[in-house]
Amino acid sequence: MQTRSDVPTGVNDVVRGAVEDAIWAPSVHNTQPWRFGVRGSRISLRADPDRRLDVADPQGREMLVGCGAALYNLRLALRARGYEPVIRLLPDPDRPHLLADVYVEAAGEEVDAETLHDHAQIRRRRSHRGGFRPEPVPEGVRNALRYEARCEGADLVQAVDAHVKGALAALTDAAEHVQQRVPSYATEIARWAPSPKTARQDGVQQASYPTRTPRTEPHFPARDFARGQGWGVEPADDHDDVLAGIVMLLVTPEDTPEAWIRAGEALERVLLRAAEHDLAAAFHTQALEVPELRAFIQKHFCGDAYPQMLLRIGVPDREALSTVRRPVEDVLTEEP
Protein backbone atom coordinates (compact mmCIF):
# COMPACT_ATOMS: atom_id res chain seq x y z
CA MET A 1 0.00 0.00 0.00
CA GLN A 2 1.18 3.51 -0.78
CA THR A 3 1.75 6.34 1.65
CA ARG A 4 -1.43 8.37 2.11
CA SER A 5 -1.19 12.13 1.92
CA ASP A 6 -4.96 12.67 2.28
CA VAL A 7 -6.13 12.68 5.90
CA PRO A 8 -9.53 11.06 6.58
CA THR A 9 -12.12 13.23 8.28
CA GLY A 10 -15.31 12.03 9.91
CA VAL A 11 -16.52 8.42 9.88
CA ASN A 12 -15.37 7.16 6.49
CA ASP A 13 -14.17 3.74 5.32
CA VAL A 14 -10.67 4.18 6.74
CA VAL A 15 -11.87 5.15 10.20
CA ARG A 16 -14.69 2.59 10.26
CA GLY A 17 -12.30 -0.17 9.14
CA ALA A 18 -9.67 0.78 11.71
CA VAL A 19 -12.24 0.82 14.54
CA GLU A 20 -13.63 -2.51 13.31
CA ASP A 21 -10.13 -3.91 13.75
CA ALA A 22 -9.67 -2.22 17.13
CA ILE A 23 -12.67 -3.96 18.69
CA TRP A 24 -11.16 -7.41 18.14
CA ALA A 25 -9.01 -6.67 21.19
CA PRO A 26 -9.43 -8.93 24.23
CA SER A 27 -11.36 -7.56 27.22
CA VAL A 28 -12.19 -9.06 30.58
CA HIS A 29 -15.32 -11.26 30.19
CA ASN A 30 -15.60 -9.81 26.68
CA THR A 31 -17.17 -6.69 28.18
CA GLN A 32 -15.88 -4.60 25.24
CA PRO A 33 -15.73 -1.54 27.51
CA TRP A 34 -14.89 1.04 24.82
CA ARG A 35 -16.41 3.80 22.71
CA PHE A 36 -14.91 5.67 19.78
CA GLY A 37 -15.91 9.22 18.83
CA VAL A 38 -14.74 10.84 15.61
CA ARG A 39 -14.40 14.54 15.07
CA GLY A 40 -12.57 15.73 11.98
CA SER A 41 -9.37 13.68 11.77
CA ARG A 42 -9.35 12.87 15.49
CA ILE A 43 -10.57 9.58 16.97
CA SER A 44 -11.26 9.68 20.72
CA LEU A 45 -11.21 6.47 22.72
CA ARG A 46 -13.38 6.45 25.85
CA ALA A 47 -13.90 3.83 28.52
CA ASP A 48 -17.52 2.80 29.02
CA PRO A 49 -17.94 2.60 32.81
CA ASP A 50 -21.33 0.85 32.47
CA ARG A 51 -19.30 -2.15 31.29
CA ARG A 52 -16.83 -2.14 34.16
CA LEU A 53 -16.90 -5.11 36.56
CA ASP A 54 -17.97 -3.35 39.75
CA VAL A 55 -17.08 -6.29 41.99
CA ALA A 56 -13.97 -7.76 40.36
CA ASP A 57 -12.61 -4.50 38.96
CA PRO A 58 -13.91 -1.54 41.00
CA GLN A 59 -10.95 0.67 40.04
CA GLY A 60 -11.43 -0.08 36.36
CA ARG A 61 -7.89 -1.44 35.99
CA GLU A 62 -8.89 -4.38 33.80
CA MET A 63 -11.31 -2.16 31.89
CA LEU A 64 -8.39 0.09 30.95
CA VAL A 65 -6.19 -2.90 30.04
CA GLY A 66 -8.85 -3.96 27.51
CA CYS A 67 -9.16 -0.40 26.18
CA GLY A 68 -5.37 -0.21 25.88
CA ALA A 69 -5.40 -3.39 23.79
CA ALA A 70 -8.04 -1.82 21.52
CA LEU A 71 -5.90 1.33 21.28
CA TYR A 72 -2.93 -0.73 20.09
CA ASN A 73 -5.10 -2.37 17.42
CA LEU A 74 -6.33 1.06 16.32
CA ARG A 75 -2.75 2.35 16.00
CA LEU A 76 -1.72 -0.70 13.99
CA ALA A 77 -4.85 -0.62 11.82
CA LEU A 78 -4.25 3.03 10.90
CA ARG A 79 -0.60 2.37 10.08
CA ALA A 80 -1.60 -0.62 7.93
CA ARG A 81 -3.92 1.73 6.01
CA GLY A 82 -1.07 4.15 5.33
CA TYR A 83 -1.67 6.72 8.10
CA GLU A 84 0.32 7.80 11.12
CA PRO A 85 -1.56 7.85 14.45
CA VAL A 86 -0.37 10.52 16.87
CA ILE A 87 -1.55 9.65 20.37
CA ARG A 88 -2.32 11.80 23.39
CA LEU A 89 -3.06 9.57 26.36
CA LEU A 90 -5.47 10.85 29.03
CA PRO A 91 -5.57 14.32 27.47
CA ASP A 92 -8.03 15.87 29.95
CA PRO A 93 -7.64 15.31 33.71
CA ASP A 94 -11.25 16.44 34.21
CA ARG A 95 -12.52 13.64 31.94
CA PRO A 96 -10.87 10.45 33.22
CA HIS A 97 -12.88 8.22 30.89
CA LEU A 98 -11.38 9.98 27.87
CA LEU A 99 -8.44 7.61 27.50
CA ALA A 100 -6.81 8.79 24.30
CA ASP A 101 -7.11 11.21 21.44
CA VAL A 102 -5.71 9.70 18.25
CA TYR A 103 -4.85 12.26 15.57
CA VAL A 104 -4.74 10.65 12.15
CA GLU A 105 -1.93 12.17 10.11
CA ALA A 106 -0.42 11.47 6.72
CA ALA A 107 2.46 8.97 6.97
CA GLY A 108 5.88 9.87 5.63
CA GLU A 109 6.77 6.37 4.50
CA GLU A 110 5.25 3.46 2.64
CA VAL A 111 3.58 0.76 4.71
CA ASP A 112 6.11 -1.99 5.34
CA ALA A 113 5.43 -5.71 5.05
CA GLU A 114 5.90 -6.26 8.80
CA THR A 115 3.12 -3.82 9.64
CA LEU A 116 0.78 -5.59 7.24
CA HIS A 117 1.76 -8.96 8.66
CA ASP A 118 1.20 -7.78 12.26
CA HIS A 119 -2.14 -6.29 11.24
CA ALA A 120 -3.23 -9.61 9.73
CA GLN A 121 -2.88 -11.21 13.21
CA ILE A 122 -5.59 -9.02 14.79
CA ARG A 123 -8.43 -11.28 13.68
CA ARG A 124 -6.44 -14.52 14.02
CA ARG A 125 -5.76 -13.96 17.71
CA ARG A 126 -8.10 -15.74 20.14
CA SER A 127 -8.03 -16.41 23.86
CA HIS A 128 -7.23 -20.06 24.51
CA ARG A 129 -8.89 -22.00 27.32
CA GLY A 130 -7.06 -25.28 27.63
CA GLY A 131 -3.64 -26.88 27.64
CA PHE A 132 -0.63 -26.63 25.36
CA ARG A 133 1.20 -29.13 23.23
CA PRO A 134 4.72 -30.20 24.25
CA GLU A 135 6.47 -28.25 21.49
CA PRO A 136 8.61 -25.66 23.30
CA VAL A 137 8.39 -21.92 22.73
CA PRO A 138 11.88 -21.17 21.37
CA GLU A 139 14.04 -18.75 23.35
CA GLY A 140 14.15 -16.37 20.39
CA VAL A 141 10.35 -16.15 20.39
CA ARG A 142 10.21 -15.63 24.16
CA ASN A 143 12.71 -12.79 23.78
CA ALA A 144 10.64 -11.31 20.95
CA LEU A 145 7.52 -11.33 23.15
CA ARG A 146 9.39 -9.58 25.93
CA TYR A 147 10.74 -7.04 23.47
CA GLU A 148 7.18 -6.21 22.35
CA ALA A 149 6.06 -5.63 25.96
CA ARG A 150 9.07 -3.40 26.62
CA CYS A 151 8.34 -1.29 23.54
CA GLU A 152 5.15 -0.16 25.33
CA GLY A 153 6.81 0.52 28.68
CA ALA A 154 5.76 -2.79 30.29
CA ASP A 155 7.68 -6.03 30.84
CA LEU A 156 7.03 -9.76 30.71
CA VAL A 157 8.37 -11.78 33.62
CA GLN A 158 8.49 -15.51 33.01
CA ALA A 159 7.89 -17.82 35.98
CA VAL A 160 10.77 -20.18 35.24
CA ASP A 161 11.13 -21.64 38.73
CA ALA A 162 8.73 -24.56 39.25
CA HIS A 163 7.89 -23.27 42.74
CA VAL A 164 6.91 -19.85 41.42
CA LYS A 165 4.82 -21.44 38.70
CA GLY A 166 3.18 -23.69 41.29
CA ALA A 167 2.53 -20.74 43.61
CA LEU A 168 0.85 -18.75 40.82
CA ALA A 169 -1.34 -21.75 40.00
CA ALA A 170 -2.25 -22.17 43.68
CA LEU A 171 -3.09 -18.46 44.02
CA THR A 172 -5.29 -18.73 40.92
CA ASP A 173 -7.03 -21.71 42.49
CA ALA A 174 -7.58 -19.79 45.76
CA ALA A 175 -9.01 -16.80 43.87
CA GLU A 176 -11.29 -19.01 41.78
CA HIS A 177 -12.53 -20.64 44.98
CA VAL A 178 -13.33 -17.22 46.47
CA GLN A 179 -15.02 -15.97 43.30
CA GLN A 180 -17.28 -19.01 42.99
CA ARG A 181 -18.44 -18.77 46.58
CA VAL A 182 -18.86 -15.04 47.16
CA PRO A 183 -22.32 -14.24 45.75
CA SER A 184 -21.42 -10.78 44.38
CA TYR A 185 -18.55 -12.18 42.27
CA ALA A 186 -20.66 -15.13 41.10
CA THR A 187 -23.54 -12.85 40.09
CA GLU A 188 -21.18 -10.67 38.11
CA ILE A 189 -19.75 -13.66 36.21
CA ALA A 190 -23.32 -14.79 35.48
CA ARG A 191 -24.09 -11.37 33.98
CA TRP A 192 -21.21 -11.77 31.52
CA ALA A 193 -21.60 -15.48 30.72
CA PRO A 194 -24.95 -15.62 28.92
CA SER A 195 -26.88 -18.82 28.29
CA PRO A 196 -26.54 -20.55 24.88
CA LYS A 197 -29.87 -19.07 23.76
CA THR A 198 -28.55 -15.54 23.96
CA ALA A 199 -28.76 -13.01 21.13
CA ARG A 200 -26.09 -10.88 22.78
CA GLN A 201 -22.85 -10.04 21.04
CA ASP A 202 -20.75 -9.61 24.13
CA GLY A 203 -19.84 -11.73 27.14
CA VAL A 204 -18.13 -15.11 27.17
CA GLN A 205 -20.45 -17.41 25.29
CA GLN A 206 -20.56 -21.17 25.28
CA ALA A 207 -18.85 -21.46 21.88
CA SER A 208 -15.75 -19.84 23.45
CA TYR A 209 -14.91 -22.40 26.11
CA PRO A 210 -14.71 -26.19 26.43
CA THR A 211 -16.96 -28.12 28.80
CA ARG A 212 -13.79 -29.44 30.48
CA THR A 213 -10.20 -28.30 30.41
CA PRO A 214 -7.44 -30.90 30.63
CA ARG A 215 -5.50 -30.99 33.89
CA THR A 216 -1.99 -29.69 33.60
CA GLU A 217 0.87 -29.71 36.09
CA PRO A 218 0.65 -27.26 37.74
CA HIS A 219 -3.03 -26.68 37.12
CA PHE A 220 -4.41 -23.17 36.51
CA PRO A 221 -8.19 -23.34 36.97
CA ALA A 222 -10.37 -21.83 34.28
CA ARG A 223 -13.17 -19.39 35.09
CA ASP A 224 -16.49 -21.06 35.73
CA PHE A 225 -18.43 -19.54 32.83
CA ALA A 226 -20.76 -22.57 32.53
CA ARG A 227 -21.76 -22.45 36.22
CA GLY A 228 -22.67 -26.12 36.40
CA GLN A 229 -25.02 -25.97 33.38
CA GLY A 230 -22.85 -28.20 31.16
CA TRP A 231 -22.40 -25.42 28.58
CA GLY A 232 -19.34 -25.26 26.35
CA VAL A 233 -17.93 -27.09 23.35
CA GLU A 234 -16.60 -30.64 23.28
CA PRO A 235 -13.11 -30.78 24.79
CA ALA A 236 -10.13 -31.45 22.50
CA ASP A 237 -9.16 -35.10 22.03
CA ASP A 238 -7.31 -35.91 25.18
CA HIS A 239 -3.59 -35.56 24.77
CA ASP A 240 -1.77 -37.31 27.59
CA ASP A 241 1.03 -34.85 27.34
CA VAL A 242 -0.83 -31.54 27.55
CA LEU A 243 1.20 -28.91 29.42
CA ALA A 244 0.54 -25.66 31.29
CA GLY A 245 2.82 -23.77 28.86
CA ILE A 246 5.12 -20.91 29.77
CA VAL A 247 3.71 -18.80 32.55
CA MET A 248 4.20 -15.05 32.31
CA LEU A 249 3.29 -11.99 34.33
CA LEU A 250 2.84 -8.76 32.40
CA VAL A 251 4.08 -6.04 34.73
CA THR A 252 4.34 -2.23 34.69
CA PRO A 253 6.57 0.13 36.68
CA GLU A 254 3.58 2.15 37.97
CA ASP A 255 0.02 1.26 38.91
CA THR A 256 -1.84 4.25 37.48
CA PRO A 257 -4.55 4.57 34.80
CA GLU A 258 -1.84 5.46 32.29
CA ALA A 259 0.12 2.32 33.22
CA TRP A 260 -3.04 0.19 32.80
CA ILE A 261 -3.67 1.56 29.31
CA ARG A 262 -0.04 0.97 28.39
CA ALA A 263 -0.24 -2.55 29.83
CA GLY A 264 -3.13 -3.19 27.44
CA GLU A 265 -1.15 -1.88 24.49
CA ALA A 266 1.76 -4.10 25.52
CA LEU A 267 -0.54 -7.10 25.99
CA GLU A 268 -2.02 -6.85 22.51
CA ARG A 269 1.39 -6.35 20.99
CA VAL A 270 2.64 -9.52 22.73
CA LEU A 271 -0.46 -11.49 21.70
CA LEU A 272 -0.18 -10.48 18.03
CA ARG A 273 3.50 -11.46 17.94
CA ALA A 274 2.58 -14.78 19.59
CA ALA A 275 -0.20 -15.35 17.01
CA GLU A 276 2.30 -14.81 14.24
CA HIS A 277 4.22 -17.80 15.60
CA ASP A 278 0.98 -19.84 15.88
CA LEU A 279 1.08 -19.53 19.65
CA ALA A 280 -1.91 -18.67 21.80
CA ALA A 281 -2.37 -17.28 25.30
CA ALA A 282 -4.66 -18.39 28.10
CA PHE A 283 -5.45 -15.73 30.72
CA HIS A 284 -5.90 -16.36 34.43
CA THR A 285 -6.56 -13.04 36.08
CA GLN A 286 -8.69 -14.26 39.00
CA ALA A 287 -5.91 -13.70 41.57
CA LEU A 288 -5.28 -10.17 40.32
CA GLU A 289 -8.92 -9.33 41.13
CA VAL A 290 -8.58 -10.26 44.81
CA PRO A 291 -6.63 -7.36 46.37
CA GLU A 292 -4.76 -9.43 48.98
CA LEU A 293 -3.64 -11.97 46.38
CA ARG A 294 -2.58 -9.29 43.90
CA ALA A 295 -0.52 -7.63 46.67
CA PHE A 296 1.10 -11.01 47.44
CA ILE A 297 1.99 -11.58 43.77
CA GLN A 298 3.36 -8.06 43.50
CA LYS A 299 5.49 -8.40 46.62
CA HIS A 300 6.94 -11.82 45.90
CA PHE A 301 7.10 -12.24 42.13
CA CYS A 302 7.28 -8.82 40.48
CA GLY A 303 10.33 -7.08 41.94
CA ASP A 304 9.49 -3.37 42.08
CA ALA A 305 6.79 -3.63 39.38
CA TYR A 306 3.01 -4.20 39.44
CA PRO A 307 1.27 -7.27 37.97
CA GLN A 308 -1.35 -6.49 35.32
CA MET A 309 -1.95 -9.87 33.63
CA LEU A 310 -1.17 -13.51 34.27
CA LEU A 311 -0.96 -15.61 31.14
CA ARG A 312 0.13 -18.99 29.86
CA ILE A 313 1.52 -19.20 26.35
CA GLY A 314 2.23 -22.13 24.07
CA VAL A 315 1.12 -24.13 21.04
CA PRO A 316 -2.61 -24.66 21.71
CA ASP A 317 -3.96 -28.20 22.07
CA ARG A 318 -6.92 -27.49 19.78
CA GLU A 319 -8.21 -25.20 17.04
CA ALA A 320 -9.24 -21.69 18.08
CA LEU A 321 -12.79 -21.38 19.42
CA SER A 322 -15.11 -18.61 18.34
CA THR A 323 -15.89 -15.30 20.02
CA VAL A 324 -18.31 -12.44 19.39
CA ARG A 325 -18.18 -8.67 19.06
CA ARG A 326 -20.86 -6.00 18.99
CA PRO A 327 -21.30 -4.32 15.60
CA VAL A 328 -19.06 -1.34 15.07
CA GLU A 329 -22.11 0.98 14.88
CA ASP A 330 -22.75 0.30 18.58
CA VAL A 331 -19.41 1.80 19.60
CA LEU A 332 -18.56 4.35 16.90
CA THR A 333 -20.16 7.79 16.72
CA GLU A 334 -19.48 10.98 14.84
CA GLU A 335 -19.16 13.89 17.24
CA PRO A 336 -20.58 17.32 16.46
Ligand SMILES: Cc1cc2nc3c(=O)[nH]c(=O)nc-3n(C[C@H](O)[C@H](O)[C@H](O)COP(=O)(O)O)c2cc1C
Ligand atom coordinates in the same frame (compact mmCIF):
# COMPACT_ATOMS: atom_id res chain seq x y z
C1 LIG B 1 -7.89 -7.79 31.53
C2 LIG B 1 -8.32 -9.13 30.98
C3 LIG B 1 -8.53 -10.21 31.84
C4 LIG B 1 -8.95 -11.45 31.33
N1 LIG B 1 -9.09 -12.51 32.21
C5 LIG B 1 -9.47 -13.72 31.73
C6 LIG B 1 -9.57 -14.84 32.61
O1 LIG B 1 -9.26 -14.76 33.80
N2 LIG B 1 -9.99 -16.03 32.08
C7 LIG B 1 -10.31 -16.16 30.75
O2 LIG B 1 -10.71 -17.24 30.33
N3 LIG B 1 -10.19 -15.12 29.90
C8 LIG B 1 -9.77 -13.90 30.36
N4 LIG B 1 -9.63 -12.85 29.48
C9 LIG B 1 -9.93 -13.05 28.06
C10 LIG B 1 -11.33 -12.56 27.69
O3 LIG B 1 -12.32 -13.39 28.27
C11 LIG B 1 -11.44 -12.52 26.16
O4 LIG B 1 -10.56 -11.54 25.66
C12 LIG B 1 -12.84 -12.23 25.65
O5 LIG B 1 -13.72 -13.25 26.02
C13 LIG B 1 -12.87 -12.07 24.12
O6 LIG B 1 -12.43 -13.25 23.50
P1 LIG B 1 -11.15 -13.28 22.55
O7 LIG B 1 -9.96 -12.83 23.37
O8 LIG B 1 -11.01 -14.70 22.10
O9 LIG B 1 -11.37 -12.33 21.40
C14 LIG B 1 -9.18 -11.61 29.96
C15 LIG B 1 -8.94 -10.53 29.08
C16 LIG B 1 -8.50 -9.31 29.58
C17 LIG B 1 -8.21 -8.17 28.62
